[in-house]
Amino acid sequence: MRALCWYGLLLIGLLPGVSGWAAERAESVFSHPVAGSEPRQSRLQALADSVRSQGEIRGRFVQYKHLSVLSRPIESEGRFVLDEQGRFRWDIQAPFPVAYRFDGEELTRVQKGQSNVVHAADDPSLYGFFAFISSLFQQTDGELEEHFERFYKESGEGWTLGLRPRNDRLRRALSQLVVTGQGGEIEQVVLTEPGGDYTRLQFFYPESEAVEDSGAVEMDPAVP
Template identity: 30%
Template structure:
């Protein structure tokens, strides 16, 4: 009887473990001011036996956007922000024409990396499982335009996003890995200049 009472007291004294939820994930991903890292992107096309692989570096800065610096197979710098996608050429940053589908994909990409769950919930059903150190988020499109492009999107990570997998309706698949991203509070002078319009 005493043993049961001790077990009961121990259970009552232990706080109930809270499930890791979307609000906690958004808070966790939105915490760093700057995230830097390398990426490996594999585009699996139905028509090709091997994936098309590209590599580079990225800088995600809260309130500025994303610098996507492609290094192989060719060198090309992109900036994604609230105004759209800009590509760097000999004359500086040039805003690219925005088609509806690509504009929506850019907004989606920023929302994923920044942990903007309210932005994602407008267009997707979100299903989260796991813990703050090891989580998986599945996005099922509810917006008609996105249903025409994606069957689902799977995102996984810990403190930061580490993997994004896009399943397209016609059978192609893109895998984006960012295995060793680092959080920081400040931009370098070069990065600050790249984000300036």
């Protein structure tokens, strides 16, 4: 997947507002660089192997987007699936139904029975968001190392992965990312932007029932 080239286009993230224990884990992880530490490199590789070994991943998400111009965050929720072929499905059920499909190259939006391809040049932030999330769940370690300084810490509460951009282009839009989880499951992602707005994504497992199409979204049979 060519996901990391779009990370600099993401306009989301900042740490204030993250719940207590997660904020503490985020603060401390950046004191634990992966570079130069063979034990951390080994543990991070074991984590990546654990995430990838799950095969199909499915669950529920809640997204909180905090904008400085608004007194309350914009909240959305729905369900997602990453299948064994790396195809990512993101179904927003509230506040209004819309579905996205991403296969690593092409992003398709399905809304009100109509599907259309979203080109990176037309909506780079949206394309970059799905490129990042799908890459994160697939733990493409080489791309992470190429574009980010990596930090990693484990504790009784789980593991924390910190990412800071290596180049100026990324740093202009993204200060840092903090991913927390337990075992092979990613529980929360916080993306930090220098401007002060932030987005927090929470993921919930397991999802015992199949992900259903939400509300008025009619799925195009040609869309995976």
